[in-house]
Amino acid sequence: MLVMKGIVKQFPGVRALDGVDLDVRAGEVHCLLGQNGAGKSTLIKVLAGAHQPDEGTIQFDGRTVRPSSPIDAIRLGFATIYQELDLVDGLSVAENIFLGHEHARLGFVNRAAARRAATEVLRRLGHPEIRPSAEVGRLSPAAKQVVSMARALSHEAKLIIMDEPSAALAHDEVANLFRIIRELTAQGVAVVYISHRLEEIREIGDRVTVLKDGRTVAVGLSARDTPTGEIVSLMTGRNVEYVFPPRAGRSPGEEVLAVENLSSPGVFSGVSFSVRAGEIVGLAGLVGSGRSEILEAVYGARPFSGRVSLAGRPVGRGLTGRGVVGTVRRGMGLAPEERKAQALLLDQSVTANITLGTLPGFARFGWIDRKRELTEARRLSEMLDIRPPDPERPIRTLSGGNQQKAVLARWLLGGRKLLLLDEPTRGVDVGARAELYALIRDLAERGIGVLLVSSEVPEVLGLADRVLVLREGAVIHEGEAAELDEHRVLDMIMNGRAA
Numbered sequence: 488m489l490v491m492k493g494i495v496k497q498f499p500g501v502r503a504l505d506g507v508d509l510d511v512r513a514g515e516v517h518c519l520l521g522q523n524g525a526g527k528s529t530l531i532k533v534l535a536g537a538h539q540p541d542e543g544t545i546q547f548d549g550r551t552v553r554p555s556s557p558i559d560a561i562r563l564g565f566a567t568i569y570q571e572l573d574l575v576d577g578l579s580v581a582e583n584i585f586l587g588h589e590h591a592r593l594g595f596v597n598r599a600a601a602r603r604a605a606t607e608v609l610r611r612l613g614h615p616e617i618r619p620s621a622e623v624g625r626l627s628p629a630a631k632q633v634v635s636m637a638r639a640l641s642h643e644a645k646l647i648i649m650d651e652p653s654a655a656l657a658h659d660e661v662a663n664l665f666r667i668i669r670e671l672t673a674q675g676v677a678v679v680y681i682s683h684r685l686e687e688i689r690e691i692g693d694r695v696t697v698l699k700d701g702r703t704v705a706v707g708l709s710a711r712d713t714p715t716g717e718i719v720s721l722m723t724g725r726n727v728e729y730v731f732p733p734r735a736g737r738s739p740g741e742e743v744l745a746v747e748n749l750s751s752p753g754v755f756s757g758v759s760f761s762v763r764a765g766e767i768v769g770l771a772g773l774v775g776s777g778r779s780e781i782l783e784a785v786y787g788a789r790p791f792s793g794r795v796s797l798a799g800r801p802v803g804r805g806l807t808g809r810g811v812v813g814t815v816r817r818g819m820g821l822a823p824e825e826r827k828a829q830a831l832l833l834d835q836s837v838t839a840n841i842t843l844g845t846l847p848g849f850a851r852f853g854w855i856d857r858k859r860e861l862t863e864a865r866r867l868s869e870m871l872d873i874r875p876p877d878p879e880r881p882i883r884t885l886s887g888g889n890q891q892k893a894v895l896a897r898w899l900l901g902g903r904k905l906l907l908l909d910e911p912t913r914g915v916d917v918g919a920r921a922e923l924y925a926l927i928r929d930l931a932e933r934g935i936g937v938l939l940v941s942s943e944v945p946e947v948l949g950l951a952d953r954v955l956v957l958r959e960g961a962v963i964h965e966g967e968a969a970e971l972d973e974h975r976v977l978d979m980i981m982n983g984r985a986a
């Protein structure tokens with residue numbers, strides 16, 4: 488159905504695509520794999536008409552095509568779900584879904600018809616609770632992902648490109664996404680699927696193409712039968728052991744964080760737990776279980792009733808939710824879930840983005856110690872393998888996964904007592920993931936308390952010492968990670984059965 492040959496795309500100083508080939512058959516799920524910065528998003532942006540290639544050809548249904556703009560690509564029958572969601576926050580769900588549609592082109596949308604159609608697509612996606620009239624800016628990241636998907640489906644495309652669609656989704660929603668993908672492929676629609684989660688590739692993929700440094704290194708491998716080790720070494724050029732660092736077995740130190748009877752009407756209620764120095768506590772639960780909101784409340788960014796203390800002293804302003812300045816000054820750091828919107832200064836350099844949260848630490852006699860700032864930022868970029876290795880580059884020009892690493896680097900930089908990590912490995916490739924796990928474990932060994940939220944249950948179990956299982960805003964289980972297994976946790980978060 489689709490044949491891309493010799494695609495080249497040059498950005499200033501970076502050859503993002505250096506002669507990439509891709510062929511996709513009707514009705515298949517074709518997975519595109521590669522490390523952060525390999526060129527995956529750039530390739531699909533060429534297909535989506537967002538980038539013009541410098542060289543190469545694209546054939547679709549036997550015809551040579553050249554998508555010249557996103558609208559043009561849609562007309563050709565390509566729909567794209569981008570890695571960075573490109574929704575308009577100020578518009579409603581229905582308006583976002585039908586933005587760019589043919590019948591909306593004259594600046595005129597038949598509102599009633601659009602709402603009805605939106606209701607229909609959202610229902611098909613298994614999300615009837617998302618109202619077409621709701622303002623997109625007020626939705627959770629997961630709900631935004633659903634809206635973006637609804638928009639792609641609404642075009643009745645022949646080829647749907649999904650750039651890390653599962654990154655913002657929890658376990659049950661991924662199952663739902665896969666159900667939809669199967670429905671689409673059964674109708675002959677082709678899906679190009681990008682993900683860093685290899686177990687997903689096994690489950691939903693038919694064939695795999697691997698990119699490395701802007702080149703195709705493997706074409707059309709079987710998604711089910713190719714050994715994981717082979718895929719990983721094609722991606723990284725080395726053997727990566729995808730394991731969690733061992734726990735030290737030391738007993739944790741003093742209590743850094745105490746949360747007592749934390750409540751916020753309709754979001755979470757009666758949540759109590761503590762985090763000790765040197766301890767990693769994981770929160771497992773579905774999207775909407777209150778995980779991220781609990782982190783925000785602890786951070787002082789969300790009103791709550793109850794009590795939060797950092798190293799024995801109460802923090803936050805409870806009901807006003809304006810305690811962030813205080814919690815940061817006293818050594819708390821939050822790496823939020825929706826990094827692009829909440830955490831990045833897109834036009835600033837990688838260094839500026841890394842050192843943002845810690846600036847006071849680099850100020851001496853009122854001057855910012857630029858040299859030290861730069862040295863530290865370099866050290867962390869190297870450690871996390873942020874590419875390209877150029878700390879002066881605007882962060883906007885980095886690939887999604889590399890932006891992600893930079894935000895994390897910010898919080899790993901010096902002087903914190905407690906780190907709140909919301910989906911720290913989202914969008915990070917397998918190689919860098921292992922580094923990141925080791926780094927988080929290392930920080931804990933050095934006496935920092937870590938509160939971790941992740942949709943990936945194996946990650947919570949592998950990294951945390953203690954796990955809290957959340958369901959509908961309440962803690963339904965608390966226990967040692969070593970005594971839990973994935974099935975039991977999944978059973979609890981999905982069915983509410985506390986074993």
Ligand SMILES: Nc1ncnc2c1ncn2[C@@H]1O[C@H](COP(=O)(O)OP(=O)(O)OP(=O)(O)O)[C@@H](O)[C@H]1O
Pocket residue numbers: 498499501502503521522523524525526527528529530570874875883884885886887888889914916
């Ligand atoms: N607008 C841009 N200007 C300059 N360089 C860019 C731009 N967009 C991407 N790049 C560079 O092109 C390369 C490929 O980036 P791309 O976003 O395609 O990677 P990716 O495979 O999607 O990675 P990830 O898994 O992190 O999303 C990277 O080196 C990136 O820094």
Ligand SMILES: [Mg+2]
Pocket residue numbers: 527528529570650886887888
């Ligand atoms: Mg990408």
